Every structure is written in C-alpha cells, then in structure tokens.
Amino acid sequence: MVKGYDGYIYMLAFFAGWPIILFLMAERLRNLGKFTFSDITAYRLDQGKVRTMAAISSLVVVCFYLIAQMVGAGQLIKLLFGLEYNVAIFAVGILMMVYVTFGGMVATTWVQIIKACMLLAGGTLVMVLAFSQFNFSFATLVEKASSLHKLGPKLMYPGSLLADPVTAISLGLGLMFGTAGLPHILMRFFTVTDAKEARKSVLYASGFVAYFFNVIFIMGLCGIIIVGQNPEFFEAGKVGGKMIGGGNMVAMHLSKAVGGDMLLGFLAAVAFATILAVVSGLALAGASAISHDLYARVIKKGTATEASEIRVSKIATICLGFVAIILGILFEKQNIAFMVGLAFGVAAAANFPVLILSMYWKGLTTRGALFGGYGGLVSAVLFVLFSKSVWVDVLHNPAPLFPYTQPALFAMPIAFLLAYIFSKTDTSVRAGKEIEAFEDQYVRAQTGFGASSASNH
Amino acid sequence: MSSAMYERMRVNPKFQELVAKRGRFAWTLAFIVLSMFYGFVMVVAFNPTALGQPVSEGSFVTVGVVVELFMFIFFWSLTAVYVRRANTEFDALTQEIVKEAWKENK
Numbered sequence: 001m002v003k004g005y006d007g008y009i010y011m012l013a014f015f016a017g018w019p020i021i022l023f024l025m026a027e028r029l030r031n032l033g034k035f036t037f038s039d040i041t042a043y044r045l046d047q048g049k050v051r052t053m054a055a056i057s058s059l060v061v062v063c064f065y066l067i068a069q070m071v072g073a074g075q076l077i078k079l080l081f082g083l084e085y086n087v088a089i090f091a092v093g094i095l096m097m098v099y100v101t102f103g104g105m106v107a108t109t110w111v112q113i114i115k116a117c118m119l120l121a122g123g124t125l126v127m128v129l130a131f132s133q134f135n136f137s138f139a140t141l142v143e144k145a146s147s148l149h150k151l152g153p154k155l156m157y158p159g160s161l162l163a164d165p166v167t168a169i170s171l172g173l174g175l176m177f178g179t180a181g182l183p184h185i186l187m188r189f190f191t192v193t194d195a196k197e198a199r200k201s202v203l204y205a206s207g208f209v210a211y212f213f214n215v216i217f218i219m220g221l222c223g224i225i226i227v228g229q230n231p232e233f234f235e236a237g238k239v240g241g242k243m244i245g246g247g248n249m250v251a252m253h254l255s256k257a258v259g260g261d262m263l264l265g266f267l268a269a270v271a272f273a274t275i276l277a278v279v280s281g282l283a284l285a286g287a288s289a290i291s292h293d294l295y296a297r298v299i300k301k302g303t304a305t306e307a308s309e310i311r312v313s314k315i316a317t318i319c320l321g322f323v324a325i326i327l328g329i330l331f332e333k334q335n336i337a338f339m340v341g342l343a344f345g346v347a348a349a350a351n352f353p354v355l356i357l358s359m360y361w362k363g364l365t366t367r368g369a370l371f372g373g374y375g376g377l378v379s380a381v382l383f384v385l386f387s388k389s390v391w392v393d394v395l396h397n398p399a400p401l402f403p404y405t406q407p408a409l410f411a412m413p414i415a416f417l418l419a420y421i422f423s424k425t426d427t428s429v430r431a432g433k434e435i436e437a438f439e440d441q442y443v444r445a446q447t448g449f450g451a452s453s454a455s456n457h
Numbered sequence: 458m459s460s461a462m463y464e465r466m467r468v469n470p471k472f473q474e475l476v477a478k479r480g481r482f483a484w485t486l487a488f489i490v491l492s493m494f495y496g497f498v499m500v501v502a503f504n505p506t507a508l509g510q511p512v513s514e515g516s517f518v519t520v521g522v523v524v525e526l527f528m529f530i531f532f533w534s535l536t537a538v539y540v541r542r543a544n545t546e547f548d549a550l551t552q553e554i555v556k557e558a559w560k561e562n563k
Contacts, residue, residue: 139517
C-alpha cells in the first residue's frame with residue numbers, strides 16, 4: 001500500500017498524463033492510426049522493422065503491467081474465496097483467456113464502461129459512509145489518521161516511496177509519459193469515430209480518473225483509522241500485525257467495516273471486474289501486436305486473411321494468459337502500485353519517444369526510430385532488472401547494480417538521444433524519402449483527411 | 458490523388474492559420490501543465506517538508522494536499538477548455554480546409 005500523501009502524488013502523476021495526451025497527441029493519434037499505435041510510426045517508415053520493434057516493446061510493457069494486475073487479482077480472489085494464491089492466479093488467467101477469445105474489443109469496451117460506473121458508485125458510497133464517521137471534516141480525518149499511523153505527522157509528507165530526489169523525478173516522468181506510451185490505452189483512440197470523439201473521450205475519462213483518485217485518497221485515510229484499529233482485519237486479531245490479505249486489500253476491509261458483507265461483496269465484485277477488464281485489455285493489446293503487426297504485416301506482408309489474423313490473435317491471447325499466470329506467481333510479494341509504476345516507466349522510455357518523434361519531428365528515419373525504440377526498451381528493462389526490486393527481491397542477489405528503482409529519468413533521454421543521432425547520421429536514399437513523406441503525414445495528422453474509420457477490433 | 462489533395466490543403470492559408478493557432482494553444486496549455494507538475498515534483502524531490510506544513514497555524518490540512526487538489530481541478534479545467542475550442546473553432550476550420558481542397562479538385 002502506498003501510504004498517505006505519497007499515494008496522492010502517485011495519483012496526480014497518473015492523472016497529469018491525460019491533459020498532455022490530449023493537447024499533444026490525441027487528435028494526431030486518431031488521424032493517423034488505425035489499429036495499433038505502430039500504424040503511426042509505420043506511416044512513413046519501414047513497415048516491417050518499425051512494426052516488429054513496436055510489437056516487441058508493446059509486449060514487454062504488457063507483461064510488466066500484467067504482473068501488477070495479476071498480483072492484485074490473485075490477492076483479491078484469495079481474500080474472497082479463501083483459495084490458494086496460485087490457484088487464484090490460475091483462475092484469473094483462464095477467465096481472461098476465455099473472456100478475450102470470445103469477447104474481443106467491443107465486449108471489453110462495454111464492460112469497461114459499465115464497470116467504471118459501478119466502480120464510481122461503489123467507491124463513492126464507501127467513501128461517504130466512512131467519511132461520515134468524521135463528520136465529513138478533512139481536518140478531523142487527517143488529525144486522527146496521523147495520530148494513529150506509525151508514520152505519525154509524516155503521513156502527510158512526501159516520504160517513503162519517494163525517498164530521494166532522483167526517484168521522485170524519475171517516477172513523475174515515468175507515470176506521466178507512460179500513460180502516453182501504454183499500448184492498451186493508445187488502442188482506445190482507434191475505436192472512436194473521429195478526432196472530435198477522441199477529445200471528448202479524454203475529457204470524460206480524465207474527469208472520472210481525477211474524481212476517483214480523490215475518492216481513493218479519502219478512503220485511504222479513513223482506512224488507516226477504521227481498518228487499522230480493528231483487530232478483525234488482522235491475522236490472529238493483532239492490531240498492527242499482518243493485515244489479512246496483505247496491505248493491498250485495505251479498501252476491501254474498509255467497505256466491510258462501513259457497509260457490512262453486502263457492500264464488501266459489491267465492491268469486491270466490481271474490483272474483480274475491473275481487474276479482469278484491464279487484464280483483458282492488456283492481453284488484447286498484446287495479442288494485436290502479435291497478430292496485426294507481427295503476423296499480418298511483417299510475416300505475411302499484408303496478405304493475411306482476416307480469419308487467419310483472428311486465429312493468430314486467439315492463440316496469442318492464450319499464450320499471454322500463461323505468461324500472466326507465471327509472472328503473477330513469481331511476483332506474488334510485490335507492491336502493486338510499485339509494479340504499475342515500473343510498467344509505466346518502461347512504456348515511457350520504449351514507446352513514447354519514438355511515437356512522439358514520428359508525429360512531430362520531420363527528420364526521424366527508420367534507423368533513428370529503431371535505435372531509439374530498442375535503446376529505450378533495453379535500457380529501461382536493464383535498469384529495472386538491475387534495480388533492487390528485481391535483482392535483490394526476486395533474484396536474491398545481495399546488492400542492486402543500479403541504485404534507483406525507477407528507470408524513466410535515465411532511459412527516456414537515452415531513447416531520444418539515440419533516435420536523434422541515428423536519424424541525423426542516416427544519409428540513405430530511403431531516409432530522404434521518409435523525410436519527404438512527412439509533409440503528407442503532417443497534413444493528414446492536422447486535418448484528419450484520409451483517416452481510417454473507427455476500428456471495432 | 459490524395460497526395461495532391463494534401464498538397465492543396467497545405468498551400469491553403471487557412472491550413473497555416475489552423476496549424477499556427479492550434480499549435481500555439483496546445484503548447485501553451487501543455488507548458489502550463491508540465492511546468493506546474495514538474496515544479497511540484499521538484500518540491501517533492503528537494504523540499505518535501507514544505508508540503509507537510511499546515512495551511513494555517515494548528516490546522517491539520519497541509520499545503521501539499523491543497524496544492525494537489527487544486528492541480529487536479531485546474532488541469533481538468535484546462536482539458537475542458539481545450540476540448541471546447543478544438544471541437545468548435547478548430548474543427549470548423551478543418552472542415553473548411555477539406556471542403557475547399559475538394560472544390561479545387563473538381
């Protein structure tokens with residue numbers, strides 16, 4: 001659990017990515033893309049090479065993000081049904097495979113909308129019930145929470161997770177630009193009819209996100225007092241001991257404390273549906289990278305039939321399901337919010353730089369895009385691998401090789417720099433043509449003329 | 458064919474106007490968001506205790522909470538402002554550009 005004010009900072013950083021996506025990317029994405037975000041980078045660059053790269057980095061980001069979601073789902077099911085953690089992870093993985101193979105993007109979009117409304121309603125209800133115990137006074141709430149929590153007044157300070165300046169800045173960069181590099185978020189822009197709808201979606205989505213983050217913040221503080229003082233929610237009934245289901249489950253306990261089993265059941269069901277929808281969206285984004293980019297465009301060079309593309313997509317989904325199960329088991333003990341932060345960090349370094357350069361910088365060539373993309377991806381992954389969270393906690397080495405836990409601050413400049421250098425030094429004939437082709441791409445990006453119609457995936 | 462269409466749009470002065478106006482507007486807003494957010498991150502990084510100060514003597518509401526809540530609301534208002542202007546003014550201009558390019562094409 002991200003404690004107190006630290007959590008609030010995380011949430012602001014997630015949120016701040018949305019306006020930036022809207023101002024700088026949304027309409028260009030919609031006007032240039034069709035199915036996956038690599039449509040945009042491949043618009044004037046070498047299809048085969050660029051798509052292969054985008055597919056690989058999409059898959060890596062999807063895997064990182066899957067870890068967080070699988071761990072959350074596993075803990076939730078374990079808490080609700082008393083299943084073994086490993087069994088719970090299997091259940092989620094299988095459900096996800098069934099869901100994506102039979103439902104597809106349209107189903108996931110609808111589920112997203114319905115569950116978002118339920119989540120907002122459920123979360124608001126819990127927050128109101130809990131907050132009413134403090135007469136809706138934020139000051140009383142903070143006063144009590146700080147006096148009870150082991151961090152004391154430090155609860156309202158930026159602290160533990162942002163231990164040093166480098167980590168704080170790196171995390172801020174990663175969360176903000178990571179949103180703009182997540183394949184399953186970018187994919188959503190291609191399901192709306194035009195740039196106008198794309199903008200509206202961002203407005204609604206970010207409004208919900210902002211509202212809900214503030215609800216969660218209040219819920220978290222209430223949880224410290226209401227759940228943190230109730231022996232019922234601790235193993236062996238010891239207040240301050242190990243919380244049942246782990247620290248990630250505070251919100252669930254809070255709903256039970258203020259609304260009884262009914263509310264717990266409702267919120268748990270919604271939370272589970274949310275995780276399932278996110279996991280499915282991720283799997284779908286990963287499967288599309290394999291079937292649409294790798295299979296249809298790179299291997300079959302555009303000659304694949306739709307039926308065979310769908311078949312490949314289903315097989316890919318099943319494979320991703322098993323990958324998710326294995327990752328979920330390996331990373332059981334990891335903090336969810338932290339893992340999400342890492343997934344965003346990798347997305348910010350591997351996808352975002354090449355994507356933004358291909359839309360804004362005329363001089364980007366295939367060679368530059370490849371070096372930038374692979375450079376960002378490899379460096380981000382290595383930074384994560386050598387950091388404490390993997391090198392020490394998972395692989396049990398004595399000391400980390402890379403002192404910081406967040407990769408974005410270091411990996412993003414590497415990606416931009418490599419893309420710049422290798423584009424500038426690219427004097428091939430092809431590069432000249434690619435630079436020339438920017439003019440048409442630019443007009444289309446600005447006006448939407450010639451843009452693809454909405455894709456239903 | 459479509460390349461010729463793009464060429465016609467590009468030389469239309471309205472296109473230059475659209476690009477300049479929208480670009481300036483979007484970058485200004487982006488700059489506001491980025492500078493406020495990273496200004497805040499710098500405070501978190503280098504002077505975290507400043508955010509833990511109470512807004513007034515004896516209050517338990519801290520500066521950090523107030524600043525963050527403000528940013529949530531302010532950033533979202535900026536998105537709303539952008540969407541409003543883009544969906545009316547900029548889109549109308551875009552449609553004109555495309556229409557004129559078609560006309561010339563005939």
